Each structure stands twice: as structure tokens, then as C-alpha cells.
Amino acid sequence: MAQPSPQQVFAPWEDPSETPLIEFRGVTKRFGDFTAIDDISLSIFRREFFALLGPSGCGKTTLMRMLAGFETPSEGDILLDRQDIAPVPPNKRAVNMMFQSYALFPHLSVWENIAFGLKRDRLPKDEIAARVTEMLRLTRLEKFARRKPHQISGGQRQRVALARSLAKAPKLLLLDEPLGALDKKLRQDTQFELMDIQEKTGTTFVIVTHDQEEAMTVASRVAVMDEGRLVQVATPDVIYETPASVYVADFIGDVNLLEGRATPVPEAGEGRVDLAWAEGQPPIRATTDRAFDKGQQAWFAIRPEKVTITPGRPDEAANAVKGRILDIAYLGNISTYHVELPTGHVVKAQTANTRRIARRAFTWEDEVWLSWTATAGVLLEG
Amino acid sequence: MLRRAALIAVPYAWLLALFLIPFLIVLKIALSDYALSIPPYAPTLDLSEGWEGLRTFFAGLDFETFRFLTTDDLYWKAYLSSVWIAAVSTALALAVGYPIAYGMARAAPEWRPTLLMLVILPFWTSFLIRVYAWIGILSSEGYLNQILIGLGLIDAPLAILNTNVAVHIGIVYTYLPFMILPIYATLEKMDESLLEAAEDLGCSRVSAFWRVTVPLSKSGIIAGCFLVFIPAIGEFVIPSLLGGSETLMIGKVLWEEFFNNRDWPVASAVATVLLLILVIPIVLFQRNEQKQREAEG
């Protein structure tokens, strides 16, 4: 049981008494000489919406295909409900998959596509009909039941694929880049729809995506992968605010990275570390819960929106540097300023455009000050 | 796993039994000698005598029949003549087929499927009937001679049927779709702007054709030539129906050795050598196909 907390936060991964639905134990997968998955251990819990995020070729799809049963691990075990699933063929697993290409059967109607898996279970006819109707309602496809896949739009096809894979009420639903084929606007609407359906059905979802925004939007937890390894597994806000490595910081969102040498200054406060990053510049004051040795190489990562841009030197800033505006990217709701420091570094700062453009404060070549607090960024080992 | 093994085993076993083993039998008989017996060759394998039988069987095999092929000039002349007739026919088929394929590729897109079907349609109709149709046209009292005499172009009928000319016509006619289709496929894919670029850079239309269109359709030309040349070498129906007594083609020789002379070892040896000759163009053809596939990625 999850510990009762005032907000009823869903966080089974923090509860040691909770047993995971899926457990990877030291799983490695090799294709010939190529190691696609390198000794991964990972737990995924019931009702989670879990995202596997990474660039193409990072192993996320292989990991998912092992869950579906299309690949078998070279080493290690995969447990589903505490049972080793290695010997179970894909057609006998309580796991269903929504394919990237949707893989809708072109010769069957929408109704028959959704009923396909139910018929394999030899369910009675009326039960199949009831379940298909329920799925059609859930995905708002009632009107299209008799159409063939080529007679409906891309967004509708995506929903048929979802309905078909959910029809058998699997313990676990795998979604392989489910929104990759949709255009941007439709993708955003569909993300919320997916979350809604996941909540309604209470199914555990594992989604594979290379789109970090999508992973952040839908997932309860995100696993960032690189070259067959897990780099960080955490909730979206943790991944964004306290990335575990330069790789994660750089992969998720926009970030400024400044390299330097760390000097712990415990006398200034708990976790205070200074970073000497350039000659003739004051050190960056940062707080961290990691331990740094004196003189250790470190990176300071700070998101552009955490950098304040002002015309004059702010009075009470832990960190402040002077620079010159090199470039302005106007994105409508926000503007990103590329500011060149005297050291040659270019730092990005973002401001929300709460005023109309005509009254914008800064323009090219302006001398400005950039400032941030001691807790605005993170210090990383690399 | 068992299912996969069964899936492989069934067609595999069929092909081994009805393709590979028959061919090994041909090879075995080619190494035997002609005998006035039933079957008409020696030695025959007698397994009832055990190892001894096997040993005498292998001892009886030799290249005598192949040596015989080199002594009688009928055979090497037949091989040479087959290759020559096939080569000339291939060249003629290219000359006839290329303009057709070129015209098809430049026709309006909505016409192309129909034109394509018109090229393929004869391919579905009986080969024998298509060859037969030419007998009525080419014979001395045939339609062609009637027209030519009627127009006053000639006084006496031309002897075309039962000559090599008729064989060439027959091969070009029956194998023309094989020439047109691969050439059309390469021409149809060709980017029209390449020709415009060539003209823009100073080529005349004719030189743009020779310098751009023809080189770009090279792989189609090569494929089409092999597709006509390879089956034409071993052709039997066309020389026996349209050719005359002086038409020498190896398919016909093989048929006559087997059915008329009942000389199985010679027929088998002729078949073996024919296959060895065919290996060269088949390997070249495969290499061309491979190169094309690689070029297309």
C-alpha cells in the first residue's frame, strides 16, 4: 500500500513495500557484436505511465520489444508479476502493443480490427460485441466501426490501434512512438487523450518516444536512455530541474552549460560549491547535494528561463555577469536572448513576453546583465 | 522451430527430388556410353551387387561421349550457330524494342498503364500460337508474299519460311516484351529535368538523347538483352517450326538426338555443355541486376 500522504501523490516507486509489475534484472541484449541493451535493471509499477526516452538507436525500442516477446534477452531476466516471461511467446503474454505504424489489418474493418484479439480468446459473441462497443466509445470511433483502415484519417487510425491493443485489457500496454505519425497540433490533443484513457482504464502504459516534450507531458516517470544504458529514471520535474548528467540536461529542453573547477565552501551554507569557470570572472555560486572535491572538473547547467536579464547590475543576485546581446529569437510567448560574455561564452536567457513587442526593452548590441540565484542551476560531474 | 523446419523441408525436398536429382541423372548418363539395350546406355548401376557393382559402375563412367561431341562438327557448329542466332536476334529485338519502350515512357501518364498492358498481353497468350501465326505470314503462298506480289514489288514469292531469317523474326516477336519491359522501367523512372539540363547546357535534342537518355537506360538495355539472349540459345519451338533444314540450333539437336536417334548419352552430354555455356550470360546478368539493386540502395 502506498503511504497515505495529504495530497495522495501517486508514487509507488518510493514505496519499498510495493511490488513492481515489471522488473528488468540485469538485462543485456546483443545482436551479433552490437550491444543494444547493456545490463539494465529497472522496475515499473502498476498504473504507471512510464516513458522510455532517447535518441534513435539508444535501445528503447529493443527494450519494449523484449516486453512484447519479439526479442529475448541475451542475459538477465524480465519479470512480469514476479514471473519470468522469457519462455512465454508473444501470443501468450498479457501484454499488448500499439505499433508505430499502427499495423492495422487493411483487409478488416475497424470493428473487426478491435475484435481481432478478443476472437483469439474464443470469447462468446455477445461478450466480444460488448467489449468492442465499449472500446469504440472510449476512443470516440462509434461512427467508423464499419470502415476499413484506408477509409479513415491518420488520427482515427491511431485511435483504432489504441482501441485494438486495449481491447484485451492487458496488464501492460506498450506504445511504440504512438504519436509519431501525427502532425503537431493533433499530437498535443492526443497526448491528453492518451493520459485520460490511461487513467480511465487503469492500465499500465509503457511508451517509447524520442520526443522529450511528449515524454514530459504524458509520463509519471521518464527513463532517459543512451547507448543501451539507463542514464536517469525519475519524474519529469526531477529530470528537468535536477538532471543527473550533462547528457540528460542537454537532451531535455534548452540548457546553458559552463565548465569549470569546483571548490566546496561549506562555511557559506549547506551544499555550497563555487565554480571557477573563467579568468577574471567571479566564481559561480551554486548549491548541490553532490559531493565535489576541490579542483574537480564540473559543469554548471542552468535553464535559460532561470536566467534573468536586466539593463543594469541587479543589487541582490548571487551571480551576475555582464554581456552583449548577440541574437534575439522571438517565439511569440517568449523571447530567447543570446548574450555574449566578455569571455566568449554565449549564454541564453529567456523572458516571457508579457508586453507587446513595440515596448520591448532590449535590442541587438545592448549591454545587459545576466543574473541568477544560487539554487537556480545544478552542478554536474559530467 | 519445428514448424519452420517443416516449412523449409517441403519445398526443399520437392526441388531436390525433381530438379537437382534429375540433373545429376543427366550428368551420369552423359558420362555413360551408348548401348543397344534398354535403357540405351551403359553402365547401369546395379545395387544388388553391392560395393562391387558400385565400383564397376564408376569404372564404366568416362568422358567418351563428350569427346565424341568434339569429333563430330555438327555439335560445335550447332552451339556456335545457336549463340550467333541468339545474338543477332537480341540485337534486332533491341533495335525494335527500344523505340517502343521510349515511346511508352514519353506517352501521357494516363496512357502508360494501357500501353504496358498491351505489351504484357501477348506474353500471356500461347507461345506456340504466336510462333504459328508467322507460318501463315511468311510461307511462300503466305500473306506477306501475297501483298508484295500484289503490290508488284516482287515477281516470285520470297523464301522466308524455313530460313534463319524466319527464326530471327520469330525470336524477336516472341521475346520482344522481355526487351521492352526492363528498358521501359528505367526510362519511366528517368528525371525529365536531366534532359532539360542537358539542353540548357548546349546539347541538341538528338545529342541529349544519346548522351543522357541512352546511358541512363543502360541497366535496362543490359537486362533486356540478357532476358532475350539466354532463353533464345536453348530455343526449340521456333527453329523447329520456322527454321529450315540448314537452321542449326542446339535445342533442336538435343531433341533429335533423344527422340529420333534415341542416343541418350549424347543428348545428356549436349544438355550438360549447353548449361555450361549458359552459365556465363546468367552470371553476367545476375551481376548486372545486383549492381542495379545496389545503385538503387
Next chain:
Amino acid sequence: MRRFSWFNATSLTLGFAFLYLPMVILIVYSFNASELVTVWAGFSTRWYGELLRDEAFLDAAWVTLQVAVASSTIATVLGTMAAHVMVRAGRFWGRTLFSGMIYAPLVMPEVITGLSLLLLFINIGLDRGILTIILAHTTFSMCYVSVVVSARLVSFDRALEEAALDLGCSPFEAFRLVTLPIILPAVISGWLLAFTLSLDDLVIASFTAGPSATTLPIKIFSSIRLGVSPEINALSTILIAVVAVGVITASLVSKRSAIRQAEEERAAVRAEG
């Protein structure tokens, strides 16, 4: 724009005249009243009547049909299996030999195929007749079927089969319920190809048919050798008409369904926008 010149028009006209004129003449003269094939003596359907009364031709046609149906059906099953092996089975012992045996019959001269099969049948003591022709035709036409079906299988989205497995199908069910219905057009064209190859074959049938079984091509060949005959013209016309109607209908049907599919896809996209 592509420029369609007078040269293109001329070469197409002459080319198609060359391809079709011989057959047109054949058809026209099949309605000739005269016994002399090359002399026109008025319209008549008498040769069709004579043909239908000719027992030998009818027998040969019946044998040919039996052989063609049986061999093309077995060849379609074996050829589809072989195509699956070629495209899907991955590596196995003797794969090179297998693909060699699939492609070799396509380029093998018919005289050699016929000779080798005949020698096999004699060696194993199998009496020559309908059965031996069926075996021979199945062997070479299964290779054509396998080439046609593998071309389709190569472009087949494997995710469809995986989806079927994922939804609870056994591998065989996945093939029967998903793969086969989708590749069916290729399987049918493979069958049709095998059927026409069998109908058409003279050389291999001549080797493998015994005196007890005469196919139509064998019968036609032996009568053509004696010269042109109006009966053969009539028979040719019937065969050409059957094939032409079949091929044209098939292409119109597939063209219409392609057009309808394209229209429905456009409609679906419009409905969304």
C-alpha cells in the same frame, strides 16, 4: 513536360502493329470458309464446328486442363511456402542451394528440364502420363510462383504479423488470418501465371507425357508441323480470346479498386480537416 514527338508516335504504332497484326490475321482467317488458309473465301464459322467435333482435340484439351489446374494449385502452395522461406526464414543449412534451385528453373532451357525429368521418371520406373506432366509442371511453375509471391512479401509490413501474434494468434493463425488475405492478390497472380505456363508448355510436356496423355500444345505442334490448318486458327482464336478477356477484366477490376481506394483515402483526409 515530356515531349511526345512524331517519332514516338510512329514507333509505338509500328511496334504495336508488329505485336498484334499476326494475331489479328490469325483471328480473321479463322473465320475463313476456305480449306486453304491463305486464300479468303468468305465468312464462315465452320472450323469452329469441326473443332468441337474433333474428339482428339477435345481429349487433349481435357488433359491440358486437368494438368494445368492440378499443377498450378500444387505449385501455388509450394511456391508460397518457398517464398516465405526465401524472405523470412533467415539463415539455414543449404540456403544458397535452395535459392539456386528456385531461380535456376527460370533460366533453364526447357529441353534440359524436360530431358532431366524424363530420365528421372524412367529411372524410378514411374509410368509416363498425366501424373508425370503434373509433377514436371509443378516443379518449374512453383519457382515462378515463388518469385511473384516473394516480391510481395518483401514489401509486406512485418508489424502486421507481429500485431497478430501480439493479439494472441499462433504463427500459423497469423499467416492464415493476416498475411494470406493481404498477399492474396500476389498468390492469385502466381496461380494464374502457373496456370498459363502449364497451358502453354510444349517442350517439357513432350518429354514427360507418355503415349497415354497428349496435351493441347503437343497436339497443336504435331498438326502445325504438317502445315497451317484452319482448325488450328479457330483453336488459337478461342485461346487468345479467353486470355485477352481474362487479362483485361483482371486489370480493369484491379484498376477500379485502386481508384476507389484512392478516392476513399482522400475523403478520409478531407473529413478530418
